[in-house]
Every structure is written in structure tokens, then in C-alpha cells.
Amino acid sequence: SNRKPRVFATRHFPPDVESRLTANFDAVLNPEDRPFDGPALAKATEGCDAILCAAGDALNAATIGVLPSSIRMIATFSVGYEHVDVGAAAARNILVSNTPDVLTDATADITMLCLLGAARRAHEGTTMLRTHSWVGWSPTQLMGVHVTGKRLGILGMGRIGQAVADRARAFRMTIHYNNRSRLPPDLEKGAIFHADADEMLAHCDFLSINAPLTPATRKWVNAERIARLPRGAVVVNTARGGVVDDEALIAALKTGHLAAAGLDVFDGEPRIHQGYYTLENAFLLPHMGSATVETRNAMGFKALDNLEAYLLRGQTPPDLVRVSS
Numbered sequence: 001s002n003r004k005p006r007v008f009a010t011r012h013f014p015p016d017v018e019s020r021l022t023a024n025f026d027a028v029l030n031p032e033d034r035p036f037d038g039p040a041l042a043k044a045t046e047g048c049d050a051i052l053c054a055a056g057d058a059l060n061a062a063t064i065g066v067l068p069s070s071i072r073m074i075a076t077f078s079v080g081y082e083h084v085d086v087g088a089a090a091a092r093n094i095l096v097s098n099t100p101d102v103l104t105d106a107t108a109d110i111t112m113l114c115l116l117g118a119a120r121r122a123h124e125g126t127t128m129l130r131t132h133s134w135v136g137w138s139p140t141q142l143m144g145v146h147v148t149g150k151r152l153g154i155l156g157m158g159r160i161g162q163a164v165a166d167r168a169r170a171f172r173m174t175i176h177y178n179n180r181s182r183l184p185p186d187l188e189k190g191a192i193f194h195a196d197a198d199e200m201l202a203h204c205d206f207l208s209i210n211a212p213l214t215p216a217t218r219k220w221v222n223a224e225r226i227a228r229l230p231r232g233a234v235v236v237n238t239a240r241g242g243v244v245d246d247e248a249l250i251a252a253l254k255t256g257h258l259a260a261a262g263l264d265v266f267d268g269e270p271r272i273h274q275g276y277y278t279l280e281n282a283f284l285l286p287h288m289g290s291a292t293v294e295t296r297n298a299m300g301f302k303a304l305d306n307l308e309a310y311l312l313r314g315q316t317p318p319d320l321v322r323v324s325s
């Protein structure tokens with residue numbers, strides 16, 4: 001038949017992305033612009049061929065198990081795909097795609113914002129100014145942690161970790177990293193590889209989390225590991241909140257073992273741990289890493305490239321997510 005494949009979008013996307021979605025597909029746009037639970041999503045996607053989703057939509061095994069049999073593909077508007085049970089999808093012959101590469105630079109940029117904002121006490125500075133509490137400059141006012149020349153440990157040296165390292169080199173930082181495998185010299189660019197991530201921690205004035213959330217990384221930054229960081233270290237997270245044990249991080253920010261934290265992501269967001277709200281030394285952003293006009297358009301177009309490849313041309317989606325071994 002000539003019927004266009006029907007794609008259910010769980011969110012609203014940038015206008016140019018929605019235009020292409022509606023031009024090429026029979027698009028069903030979720031007017032709620034917020035995630036569905038499993039049964040509601042199953043009902044909403046009746047007769048659909050694919051779901052265009054985003055982080056926060058729980059495409060877990062239970063949800064995938066109740067999706068209509070017409071669903072052939074799940075395209076997530078994100079690089080992270082911990083919210084999609086790829087194994088459960090494969091068991092139902094549902095392909096999964098994500099949006100790597102196009103958000104690498106925006107996320108690395110915001111990692112530096114979090115690093116600098118935390119180290120240089122940006123939250124306290126803006127608060128002082130905007131609450132009219134600035135009574136004048138003083139030699140000891142809002143002294144922060146020096147950044148240039150310090151040691152940065154990167155947990156997860158993939159595309160984003162490497163882009164963070166590139167930026168940190170401009171600050172003459174010494175780069176340490178942990179990754180499943182060591183990078184070849186042309187990508188390592190002199191960064192110091194630590195096969196043992198625990199062992200790396202003692203070498204980090206700054207720790208940046210750039211690893212995906214997996215069973216192995218869940219609450220990886222815990223009390224024990226925070227204790228291994230030098231006193232006065234700064235923790236930065238622009239990956240997934242679940243990699244950090246919030247209780248442990250908040251405790252270390254309170255005792256001063258950690259000087260500061262710069263966080264763009266949180267476990268259970270948007271309902272984040274209440275303890276963060278009252279910490280002066282936490283520089284907090286509401287998951288904005290990829291939020292530039294250019295990047296969000298590119299993410300949407302990439303998700304559409306994948307949907308179009310499979311649903312319109314019967315090709316393998318270029319960013320097919322494979323079941324991890």
C-alpha cells in the first residue's frame with residue numbers, strides 16, 4: 001500500500017524536526033510532551049509502526065512487552081539509551097536507534113561550564129549579585145579552586161570524554177582517563193590511561209563522569225570512591241545521575257572533602273535529591289547538555305535518518321543500537 005508508516009512521538013521536537021516528521025510519516029504527536037507509562041504508551045501507539053522517544057520515557061521490558069505488534073522500531077532522541085531495554089526490543093524484532101556524535105560538542109561544552117561553574121563558585125557569585133548581597137569586592141571574596149594546570153580524571157573516554165579532554169587541554173590540564181580499553185595514541189593525545197578506575201581517583205583534582213549508565217556504573221561514585229579523591233577535589237557529571245550515589249556526594253560536599261560539584265544530570269530527575277537544593281557548593285543545571293538549537297535539530301534529523309532508513313527504505317538504521325554482550 002501507499003500508506004505512510006505511522007510514527008508516534010512521545011514529545012514535541014524543534015519545528016524543523018516536526019516538519020520533516022509530518023512530511024515523511026503519518027505522525028502522531030503526543031500533546032502532553034511528557035513521558036507515558038507502559039500501558040498508556042501501548043494504548044497510544046496502537047496501529048503505529050515506530051516510536052520516537054527521548055530519555056525519561058521508560059521503554060523497559062514491561063512496556064515493550066505490552067506494545068502493539070505493529071511496532072517495528074524505537075528511535076530515541078538521545079545518545080544514552082539506558083531507558084530502552086534493547087534485549088526486550090530484540091526479542092520482539094523491534095529495532096532501536098540512538099543519536100550519537102551530533103551532541104558530542106554541546107555536551108563537552110556544558111561539561112566545561114559545570115567544571116568552571118563549580119570550581120569558580122558561579123552559583124554563589126550570581127546569587128550574591130542577584131540578591132543584592134554584594135557589598136563590594138574583597139581580597140578573600142568567593143575564592144574558588146584554580147582550574148588551569150590541574151589534573152582532570154575522565155571516567156569514560158568515548159566520544160564525549162575525548163571532546164572534554166580536547167577542551168581541558170586548552171586549560172593545560174593533565175588528562176587521566178579510565179575506559180574499557182586503552183585508546184590508540186592518535187586519540188589518546190598523551191592522556192594517561194588507568195586500567196583500574198579506582199586507582200585513577202587519587203590522581204584527580206577534577207573528576208568528570210562521561211560514561212553511560214549501565215549495571216556496572218550505577219552508583220559507581222560512592223562514599224568509598226569519593227574518599228579516594230584528594231581533599232578539595234571537584235566532581236562533574238554530565239552523563240547520567242544514576243552513576244552517582246547522591247547521599248555520598250552530598251555528604252562529601254557538606255564536610256568539605258569535595259570543594260564543589262557541577263551537575264547537569266540527576267538520579268530520578270526532575271525530582272532530584274532534596275539535599276542538593278541547599279548546597280552552596282553545587283553548581284546545578286537541569287539536564288541542558290545537548291540543549292542548543294543546532295544540536296537539538298541535528299539530534300532530531302538523526303533520529304529521522306534512522307526512522308526513514310528502516311521504515312521508508314527497508315535499510316538497516318545507521319545508528320542501530322545492538323544488544324550488548
Ligand code: 8YV
Nearest residue numbers: 054055077078079080103290
Ligand atoms: C537529551 C541526553 O537532553 O542524549 C542524551 O543521552 O541525555 C540528552 O541529549 C535527552 O536525553 C533527550 O532525550
